[in-house]
Amino acid sequence: MIIKGKKYRYGIHVKDRKELCREKPIETMPAPEIVKISVSQHIGAPAIPVVNAGDAVVKGQLIAEASGAVSANVYSGVCGTVTGIEEIVNPMGLKQKYIVIKNDFRTDEVFLPNMESFDDKSIIERVRQAGIVGLGGAGFPTAVKLTPKNRLDTLVVNGAECEPYLNCDYRLMLEHPDEIVKGINYLAAALNVKNVVVGIEKNKPEAVRAFSERGMKVVELQKQYPMGSEKQLIYCCTGRKVPVGKMPFDVGVCVQNIKTLYAAYEAVERNKPLTEIVMTVSGDGIAEAKNLKVTIGTPFADIAAFCGGEKEGVVKYVAGGPMMGKNLVDLNQYARKTDSGLLFLTQKEACLDEPTNCINCGKCAKNCPMRLMPMYIELFTLAGDYQKAAKYGAANCIECGSCAYNCPAKRPLVQSIAFCKAKLKEKK
Amino acid sequence: MTDELRFYSNSPHAKGNNSTRKIMLNVCLALLPACVTGCVFFGWKALLVIVLSAASAVASEIVFLLIMKKPFSKIMKEFDFSSLVTGLLLAMCLSAQVKWYVPVLSAIFAVIVVKMLFGGTGKNLVNPAITGRVFAFLSFGAIMYGENAYAQPFTGEILTGATSLTGLLQEGAMPNNLDLLLGNVAGCIGETCKIALIAGGLYLVIRGILDWRWPVIYIAVTGLVSVALNSFDFNYFLPSILGGGLMLGAIFMATDYTTTPDTTWGNVLYFVLLGAVTAVLRYFAKIEIVSFAILLMNLLVPLIDKCIVNRPFGYVRAKKAKEAK
Numbered sequence: 001m002i003i004k005g006k007k008y009r010y011g012i013h014v015k016d017r018k019e020l021c022r023e024k025p026i027e028t029m030p031a032p033e034i035v036k037i038s039v040s041q042h043i044g045a046p047a048i049p050v051v052n053a054g055d056a057v058v059k060g061q062l063i064a065e066a067s068g069a070v071s072a073n074v075y076s077g078v079c080g081t082v083t084g085i086e087e088i089v090n091p092m093g094l095k096q097k098y099i100v101i102k103n104d105f106r107t108d109e110v111f112l113p114n115m116e117s118f119d120d121k122s123i124i125e126r127v128r129q130a131g132i133v134g135l136g137g138a139g140f141p142t143a144v145k146l147t148p149k150n151r152l153d154t155l156v157v158n159g160a161e162c163e164p165y166l167n168c169d170y171r172l173m174l175e176h177p178d179e180i181v182k183g184i185n186y187l188a189a190a191l192n193v194k195n196v197v198v199g200i201e202k203n204k205p206e207a208v209r210a211f212s213e214r215g216m217k218v219v220e221l222q223k224q225y226p227m228g229s230e231k232q233l234i235y236c237c238t239g240r241k242v243p244v245g246k247m248p249f250d251v252g253v254c255v256q257n258i259k260t261l262y263a264a265y266e267a268v269e270r271n272k273p274l275t276e277i278v279m280t281v282s283g284d285g286i287a288e289a290k291n292l293k294v295t296i297g298t299p300f301a302d303i304a305a306f307c308g309g310e311k312e313g314v315v316k317y318v319a320g321g322p323m324m325g326k327n328l329v330d331l332n333q334y335a336r337k338t339d340s341g342l343l344f345l346t347q348k349e350a351c352l353d354e355p356t357n358c359i360n361c362g363k364c365a366k367n368c369p370m371r372l373m374p375m376y377i378e379l380f381t382l383a384g385d386y387q388k389a390a391k392y393g394a395a396n397c398i399e400c401g402s403c404a405y406n407c408p409a410k411r412p413l414v415q416s417i418a419f420c421k422a423k424l425k426e427k428k
Numbered sequence: 429m430t431d432e433l434r435f436y437s438n439s440p441h442a443k444g445n446n447s448t449r450k451i452m453l454n455v456c457l458a459l460l461p462a463c464v465t466g467c468v469f470f471g472w473k474a475l476l477v478i479v480l481s482a483a484s485a486v487a488s489e490i491v492f493l494l495i496m497k498k499p500f501s502k503i504m505k506e507f508d509f510s511s512l513v514t515g516l517l518l519a520m521c522l523s524a525q526v527k528w529y530v531p532v533l534s535a536i537f538a539v540i541v542v543k544m545l546f547g548g549t550g551k552n553l554v555n556p557a558i559t560g561r562v563f564a565f566l567s568f569g570a571i572m573y574g575e576n577a578y579a580q581p582f583t584g585e586i587l588t589g590a591t592s593l594t595g596l597l598q599e600g601a602m603p604n605n606l607d608l609l610l611g612n613v614a615g616c617i618g619e620t621c622k623i624a625l626i627a628g629g630l631y632l633v634i635r636g637i638l639d640w641r642w643p644v645i646y647i648a649v650t651g652l653v654s655v656a657l658n659s660f661d662f663n664y665f666l667p668s669i670l671g672g673g674l675m676l677g678a679i680f681m682a683t684d685y686t687t688t689p690d691t692t693w694g695n696v697l698y699f700v701l702l703g704a705v706t707a708v709l710r711y712f713a714k715i716e717i718v719s720f721a722i723l724l725m726n727l728l729v730p731l732i733d734k735c736i737v738n739r740p741f742g743y744v745r746a747k748k749a750k751e752a753k
Contacts, residue, residue, distance in 0.1 A: 244740050244741075244742050244743055313433070315433045316437075322439075327436050327437060327441065351441075351442065351443030353447070356506060356549070358550050359686055360685055369741065372738065373691075375690065393738075406443075408446045408447050408450070412438060
């Protein structure tokens with residue numbers, strides 16, 4: 001069944017550049033010699049390492065345990081020896097513990113125990129055990145999301161993938177639709193909801209067809225950025241507006257990403273913990289754009305080498321999509337659960353223009369999907385008046401980048417708003 | 429990647445390809461038909477006014493920045509053509525018969541006093557070109573009569589009586605609407621040929637620079653209020669929207685980004701008020717008053733922006749929120 005999504009007037013049209021690797025099947029990258037696995041790949045408390053230097057580990061073994069309710073387990077994706085626990089600066093600029101494992105290329109693998117029953121409690125327990133977090137980018141532990149305070153009635157599957165360049169969700173939907181449908185059914189059972197809608201942008205007709213053929217209720221969304229943002233997606237799929245400052249569960253909706261559902265399927269049916277992720281390697285600065293399945297902890301430098309190495313003229317490395325991804329200092333970073341892309345941008349793609357005066361054209365306010373007024377937030381943030389900036393909605397910003405994308409004066413609007421948000425949080 | 433190439437920034441890492449310079453160049457292009465028809469109708473004198481006005485506007489911006497000790501290469505790199513737009517627009521609303529120093533002094537005033545002293549592009553409170561025109565009107569008194577009077581197109585004959593619009597306003601003489609549309613009347617260089625202005629406006633709409641709703645609201649409200657003031661005589665509708673500088677003001681001047689409100693409803697309020705003010709002032713002052721109306725309303729923009737702001741997506745009214753608790 002295909003339904004037309006509700007129209008959403010705000011947001012922007014971006015050059016999506018998905019054609020770079022749209023037709024390329026997901027390729028499995030062999031595990032590298034050394035993996036460095038972060039213990040903090042999610043929102044919440046970092047996991048606590050349960051292995052020490054010198055320990056032998058096998059693929060699928062628990063190496064760091066969740067600490068507290070909002071946290072997630074971490075598993076090893078390779079067999080080998082732990083050589084130590086290092087402190088490395090992550091893409092956010094924070095120092096985090098990374099467990100370093102030297103791969104000995106054995107093919108042993110351990111699995112989670114077989115599930116005895118498939119009721120809601122045991123599915124949630126399995127999702128928690130497998131260390132599954134929101135793989136769309138936020139990294140919020142999925143098990144916590146599956147145990148909301150109030151009764152939910154709808155599960156919205158996020159297959160919008162509105163970020164330019166990225167194709168990993170799309171390829172997964174094409175290559176593993178049955179598995180994803182099973183994952184959807186498991187999570188719907190865990191949440192006790194009957195109503196499941198799959199939101200897919202209409203520039204992916206094959207994916208829309210694949211899911212409607214399998215009896216899912218597919219909502220065909222207009223092609224617009226940021227369609228995959230939670231609140232906008234819920235509005236377009238169900239017509240419900242999440243009130244300011246509230247969460248999706250307040251309107252009875254849970255949103256899950258395609259990759260999360262695939263991971264849930266693997267954990268529930270194949271007893272596999274989360275040790276591999278699918279990511280898109282793209283950009284004009286890489287020899288061959290690819291969709292890859294990589295082991296968590298793989299160095300980005302190895303990924304670049306696997307894709308033929310970077311070309312000349314790269315000015316920016318980006319982890320994630322170009323609209324919301326993080327700028328990397330160098331390739332000394334390691335694949336984490338939430339990474340969905342690694343981009344090598346050349347000067348032509350990455351805008352390096354210097355900001356000029358705001359000409360008050362109002363394009364940012366016109367495009368803002370949250371209906372904020374970025375020009376005033378920036379103005380007051382630069383003046384140091386954060387309370388006034390908050391009046392124009394600074395705290396509601398989702399940092400999607402719609403304002404800065406179309407700014408003719410190239411103002412760094414997102415940066416100012418993010419700074420203002422941090423300052424407001426500090427005050428609280 | 430080598431170190432010289434390396435670049436760090438916050439997201440987004442991809443950006444659209446519009447820039448201030450592109451927008452301003454497109455506005456210049458959109459003004460081209462009006463410039464050409466002006467030169468055709470009013471001859472070399474019109475061309476002289478356009479060149480003088482544009483050149484002195486651009487030169488005064490560069491000289492001002494040089495005085496502010498900005499290196500020349502940087503000025504050239506950041507030059508966004510907004511002063512060229514100001515110069516062209518100013519020439520559009522001057523008579524072709526003005527003395528050579530009128531466009532020069534007005535352009536210098538418009539660029540330096542109205543724009544640069546407030547901080548350059550985007551920082552001006554009022555539209556520089558409009559203020560330049562008002563400056564010319566007040567300082568050199570006779571733009572309409574005397575030695576700076578309007579000339580008839582093609583013949584160059586100096587107009588001694590009223591223009592078509594002032595004739596309508598003062599004596600109730602109905603002008604020929606087709607002549608008004610084609611520009612076969614006495615008037616300023618750029619504002620007589622309405623077809624050229626509409627063509628420029630359409631170009632801007634197609635390029636996504638101009639929102640068609642705003643000029644339409646402004647022109648329609650002016651026309652309707654004029655009709656209402658003349659005891660609902662609908663014969664007044666076409667002459668009042670085609671006469672004078674309304675088209676030029678509505679398409680190119682009132683819609684200037686910097687001096688319009690930022691929200692949709694703010695813009696609706698602004699253009700409705702602007703239309704009403706224009707019609708009422710025209711009715712009572714009996715002269716062409718579009719530039720004064722725009723200048724007046726420009727000053728109200730900060731107030732409108734303060735009162736009308738967007739509500740965030742999922743906004744809950746304060747009262748309702750209390751009930752929910």
